[in-house]
Amino acid sequence: MLRFEQVTKRYPDGTLAVDNLSLEVAEGELVTLVGPSGCGKTTTMKLVNRLEEPTSGRILLDGEDIAGIHPVALRRRIGYVIQQGGLFPHRTVLDNTATVLQLLEWKKPAARKRAAEMLDLVGLDPSVYGSRYPGQLSGGQRQRVGVARALAADPPVLLMDEPFGAVDPVVRERLQNEFLRLQAEVRKTVLFVTHDIEEAVRLGDRIAVFGQGRIEQFDPPATLLGAPATDYVAQFVGADRGLKRLSVTAVEEGDLEQPPLVDLADGMADAAGRMRESGARWAVVLDASGNLHGWVPRPAAGAAVTGTVADHARRMEAWLPLGSSLKKAFGMMLQYDAGWIAVLDGDRFLGVLTPAGLHEALRRSIDADAQDVERAEVRLETLPNGPA
């Protein structure tokens, strides 16, 4: 889709900003470019929409050398989002969003309608914000307008240059999440520049770590964090890369343990018998519709057991959908002070994730990358020990 072939950019003053860069971004893929200040990230972006021209090498868009495409025609195919949104201060939010459409000579009503839809898409009510000026928006809202404007003409390619750099960390995380949701819907081919490794691994399908004008490593997040290719990359991703890895490793079915399952309506003596048989100190309790209700402890040996499970069960509301990150699971264990988290697929109970399971999942994903082992080949052998 977008391909750099041995691209070099030397500025007239002799600065070598991009050094023999080769890189390919697949259709619908989000590639993050990350690296320290001055390593050539912005120059790389500007080469794509011909705000700068390469000194040597070529860039192909859908197989076509962009050197042969008129810059204006090229930019119609490429949305560009920059820090602070780059909005026109004296134009309303709606007009800012419609800028590119006006350049494309859309009729005014159609352009405004489309702009309003785009604002909606990025979570800004056009009837509230459309008539405001950029100065009357928060930093996060301005960034959203920048994204809406870049998407308005539905370009297949999106260049984003530190688009969330100017907002505080909380707003930033929200914008990142919104953008991921949006990207799942619109599936643009995205080149995203950031100097924040956390942002790069959260957003990127693949990450290109830049040294001075060169790519040090180009890999998916889990590989980058699990097996940094060079000392430079290892240093850049940081000593806490194991922790960062929590946020890019998903809970899988094989990570889960299977405690006994009992129904609210079951007799408690019966349920206790089943727990004893399987050596478990507790069981997961499902309600009449098969949904998670909570858990029930195994009664002490010799204690008189009466009533139904419902009389003894405790509520447990900590659950996650399959595919959630290990980081989310860990956060939830802390939040609920729980020794396990239920994992559901839709409404269906799949099993529980325990701290031991989480640790194993993390280790296995690191090992799998380091040794090229398929994750499924490794088995978990821990047994549930009961809620902490």
Ligand SMILES: Nc1ncnc2c1ncn2[C@@H]1O[C@H](COP(=O)(O)OP(=O)(O)OP(=O)(O)O)[C@@H](O)[C@H]1O
């Ligand atoms: N127009 C220019 N003329 C000369 N040198 C330039 C020009 N633009 C950028 N440079 C230099 O090229 C190098 C790469 O700059 P670039 O802006 O691409 O880096 P960056 O990785 O995006 O940095 P930052 O994260 O600070 O934005 C830097 O050394 C910069 O000073």
